[in-house]
Amino acid sequence: MESHAPGIDPVTQPPLDDRVGDGLARLADALRSQSWKGASKNGLTPTQGRVVALLQNAREGLRLPALASALGVTAATASDAVGALRRKGLVEKHVDEADRRVASFELTDAGRMIALDVALWPAFLTEAIDTLPSTEQESLLVSLIKILRHLQRAGELPPQRMCVSCTYFQPNVRPEDRRNSHVCAFLGTPFGNQHLRLDCADQNPVTDDREASELWQQFIGGPLEK
Ligand code: SF4
Structure with missing residues (x-):
């Protein structure tokens, strides 16, 4: 409530x-x-x-x-x-x-x-976002990803080339490093929520519903979701 x-x-x-x-x-x-x-x-x-x-x-x-x-x-x-x-x-x-x-x-x-x-058109918005502390920016990014994913699944948005629906995304596989707990298997590098991509040209979409759901659970169930 x-x-x-x-x-x-x-x-x-x-x-x-x-x-x-x-x-x-x-x-x-x-x-x-x-x-x-x-x-x-x-x-x-x-x-x-x-x-x-x-x-x-x-x-x-x-x-x-x-x-x-x-x-x-x-x-x-x-x-x-x-x-x-x-x-x-x-x-x-x-x-x-x-x-x-x-x-x-x-x-x-x-x-x-x-x-x-x-590419500079949304600069006025970036300037406003820069006034937030980095922790708030990261939380906002994760919240936006959750909203975008929900809209995408509801058919309100076309597929987005996001990390959270990419076959290369390995979420929360490095719990010992909170700032870089995920891995991008395409780039072969660890990264954190602060680096999550909304539109990646290298994204390979997960097409199987069950795998997509498991990937999402692995992401939101991780330590950075708290
Ligand atoms: S290939 Fe791109 S979308 Fe996929 S996990 Fe790596 S950075 Fe994210």
């Missing part, structure tokens, strides 16, 4: 989960407004800006269905955004020689220049 301080009326006060949701919605509003400013500065729509950001992190380019899924939009919307970026000379199409029906999209040199600027 939610506890309340003397003088605060729990009847008139919205529940805690509502107020946290309200806070996140306000942050989303601020991000949307900022991305409009950043996008229009570069002559892009926010969707085009997100395509540029996604392609920047995709070493081998992305196909249209993967782009649409990552953006959480229809294939037609993703196709419109990619078409506009191609006309601006920021994205180019690569046809698979083995199967000419398959094509992927990559940034051009001009697109990579814009991507550097696009």
Whole structure:
């Protein structure tokens, strides 16, 4: 049950989960407004800006269905955004020689220049987060990962390339080292909650439901979850 301080009326006060949701919605509003400013500065729509950001992190380019899924939009919307970026000379199409029906999209040199600027759009939020102590930042990151994973499983978000759903993730296998209790088997290095990735180009998703659930339990049941 939610506890309340003397003088605060729990009847008139919205529940805690509502107020946290309200806070996140306000942050989303601020991000949307900022991305409009950043996008229009570069002559892009926010969707085009997100395509540029996604392609920047995709070493081998992305196909249209993967782009649409990552953006959480229809294939037609993703196709419109990619078409506009191609006309601006920021994205180019690569046809698979083995199967000419398959094509992927990559940034051009001009697109990579814009991507550097696009990456700075959320800087105002980073500055605000930097005012928190590192322990609070780490807790916030873990809480965000829990929310993102829940939304992903509920079908409200496209698959996220997070450590917590990666076959290379070995959570809490090094309990003797609290700051680096996990291992990334791809990189062969120990790391901690403070290093957890939300969008890793090397992620290999766990596809089996039971394995995904076991991996999650191994993560949240570990000593860093307390
Ligand atoms: S490959 Fe990437 S997503 Fe997977 S555990 Fe390593 S850092 Fe995390």
